[in-house]
Amino acid sequence: MKSKTLNHGVLLAAMYGTNVFAQSSVTLYGAVDDAVTYVNNQKGHSNVYLRSGNLTTSVWGLTGVEDLGGGLATIFQVESSFDMNSGAATTSGLIFNRQAYLGLRDQKYGTVTMGRQYTPYFLLVGPLAPAATMAGAVGAQPGDIDSLDKTTRANSSVTYTSPVFRGLQASAMYGFGGNPGSIGSGQTISAALQYSSGPLGVAAGYLRMDNAQPGVVFGSTSSASLGTTVVNQGYLTASRIEDAAIAANYTIGALRLGAVYANVRYLPGNQSAFLDTAVFNNYGIFGTYRIRPDLESAAAVSYTVASKANTIQDRAKYLLFSLKQAYLLSKRTTLYALEGFTHATGKTLGASGIKTIVAAAPVVGDSQNLTPSSTPNQVVVMLGIASKF
Template sequence: MSMPHPARIHGAQPALRWLIPSLFALGAHAALAQSAVTLYGVADDGIAYVNNSLGASRTYLRAGNLSTSKFGLLGTEDLGGGLKALFQLEAGFDMNTGANSTSGLLFNRQAFVGLKSDRAGQLTLGRQYTPYYLFLGPYTGSNWLTGATGAHPGDIDGLDSSFRINNSVSYVSPTIAGVTASAQYGVGGIAGSIERGQSLSAAVRYAAGPIGIAAGYLKMYNTELASGFDSASTASIPTSAVNAGYVSARSIQHFAVAGNYTIGDLVLGLNYSNVRYAPGGRSLFKDTAIFNTYSGLASYNFTPAFSLGAGYSYTLASKANGIRSAARYHQVSLKEAYNLSKRTTLYALQAYTHANGQTLGAKGAAQIIDAAALAGDSQNSTPSSTSNQVAVIVGMTVRF
C-alpha cells in the first residue's frame, strides 16, 4: 500500500491537518490510561529494649516493627473485557544500614506476574506469599499487634510474613457470597522427584458484615540435599530457638483457623494452629514434632487517631525425641498507636514471653535443652538465657 506524499498531507484542508496529529495524541493518551504502575513502600524504625538478649540486656535501633520497611512496584494493564495483566515487585530493607533484608535477594518479599479476571479470578507466577498466610494473617496478632511482638514465638506457625514460596503458581477465586478460595503450588524442580522441594498451600475465607473467618493449609517439602532446610527448596522459613532442632525435617505442615468479630470500634479475634515437623533420612531427629498454638486478641479504636491492642498466646510442643517435659510458651503482647496523619504513625509495642519445658537444640535429638523465651519474631536469633523475656519498642512509621 502506498503512503500519501507529505506534500499532499500538508496541502490538505485545515481541519484535516488538525485532525491527524490529534488522533495520534488521543491514541497515545488512551494507551497510557489503560495501564498504571505504582511505587509504594513503608519506612519504619524504632528504639528497642530487651531485658535479656543472649544473657544481657540490650538497647538498639530496630527497623520494621509496626510494619516491615519495604518498597515496591505494582503494575496493572487493562486488557479489556474485565481482564487485566499485573505484576508486583517488593523488596525489604533495613532502615539503619540500608542493606537488603535478605542477602543476595533484591525482591526478597515478592516478585510475580499474572492475569486477573473479574469473572475467573487471578492467576500469578513467581515468588509469592502463601494463601495460608494471606487469608489467615489479617485475623491474627501479626496484623493487629504487629509481627515484631505480636507474632507467636519465633513465628512458629507462619502467620506473620516469614514464609515465601519460590517458583510458585497461585490462584485466587472471585468472591461469591462473601467466600473466597485460593490454592498455590511451588514447583520443586528437582530432577527425578516431583515431591522434593515442592510446596502446597490452600485457604478459604468468609467475610461479611462484622464476621471474618479463614482456614488454611501449608505443606513445605525439603529437598533433603543436606541436613538443614535447604535453600534449594521452594519454601524459605525462619529459624529460631523454638524450631532450631527441627529445621532438618523432611516436610513441615501447617493448619490453622482464625477469625475476627467487629463490634463498632472493637475487634475481637481467636485463632488456632497446628504445625508438624516430619523427619526424613537426613533429619537430626526421629519423631514427628508437633506445635499447637491457641491465641486471642482485642483491638479498640478510642478515637480515629488512637488505638490499643492486646493479645495472649499459648504454644505447646510435643514430648517426642527423648523430651520428658514438653516445651510451653506463654506470651502477652500490647500495642499502642497514634496516627499523626493517614500515612504517619507513632507506636509503642510491648511483649512478655515465658517458656518452660524442653526442646531440641541445633544438633537435633543429640541436644536436649531448656526451652528459651523469645518475644514474637523480633528476637529469633537472640533469645533469653532464662525462661523470661521482655521486649519494648517505641518508633515511627511512614507509608508512601
C-alpha cells in the first residue's frame, strides 16, 4: 500500500482556478507489527501472548511540507503509537504520544523545529546503537536505561539541526519546563554530533533531564517524558538525570559491526528517595550480516553495571544476549524472529528508593520493563510480522 499524499497546490488550483505558487503536501505513513511471544518468566510465571511493536513500533502519523521558495520549507510531523491487539493508544491521554512538531527547514542553514520531539542524543547516537539494529524489544539495554531506544522525548522543546557538511551533522535542543517563577525547572537539554564517511559512522551525544518537582517521580511538569522500569524505578525521584554516549559502526561488504558506551547518572535532590548519585555504565557490541538481499541475521551483547552507592555494595549487573533473523517478503513487509536472554546479579533500589533494597531483576531489552523474571534469568522469543505503509 502506498503512502497517501495530498498535493494541496493542485487541489486549490482545481477548486478555485487560481495560480498556486507554493507546493505543499501531507503524507500519511505508518507501521503495523505483531508477534507471538514466549517469555520463560514474568513475575514467576511463563507466558505466551501476542505483543505489538517489536521489530518496529506500531504507529501512524502525518508529515507535511510546504515549499516556501529559495530552499526554505515549512515542515510538520505528528505521530501516535498503538497496540495492535487491543487498538488502544499506548499512552493514555495523548493523541500524538510519539512526536508532534512544527518547524522551518532551510537547505543552506539547517532546520528548526518546535513541539514534542525525540532528543538529538537519541536521533544521532541511537541509529548506531544495538537497539536500532537488533530491535529495542530484545536489543535495548535492560529497561532502555541509556535512553537510546524510543522511550524518551521532550515536550515544549526547540531543536536546531544543521545540514550535513562533509559528513558531519550537529543538533541541539532545549525543552522548556514552563513553570512560572523558575524558567529552568523541569528543563531538558540535549546536543549531539554525528559523522559519516564511507563505511564509517561515529556519533556522540549528551542529554540532561531536570525534574520540576525533585522528590516526585518525573511527571507532567517536567519537559522530559521518561519510562519507568524495574531497572530505574528506585531513582525516578532524582533532581536530574544525565546521559552521555558515544557509538561507532563500520561496514565491510555485507557485514556491519558496531559498539556503544553510555554513562547514565541519576542525581538526587534534598527530597529524593535516595541519597547518592547512581551511575549506570553501559557497554554494547553488535554485528549484522546480510546473507542475501532479502535475508539478514544479527547478534548483540550488552552489559550494564551500576555503581556502589546508596548503601549497596553488591551492585547490580545485567548481561544481555540478543539475536535477530529477518526475511523480507517485500520492500514493506518483513517476517522476523527475535531472541533475548538477560542474566542479572547484585542489588538495586526498589520503587520506594533507599527504604527498599532488592535483588536486581532481569528484563530483556525494553519489552519486559515492568514484567521482570523472579529468577536471575529471563528468556524472550518472538515470531512476528511487520509491515510499513
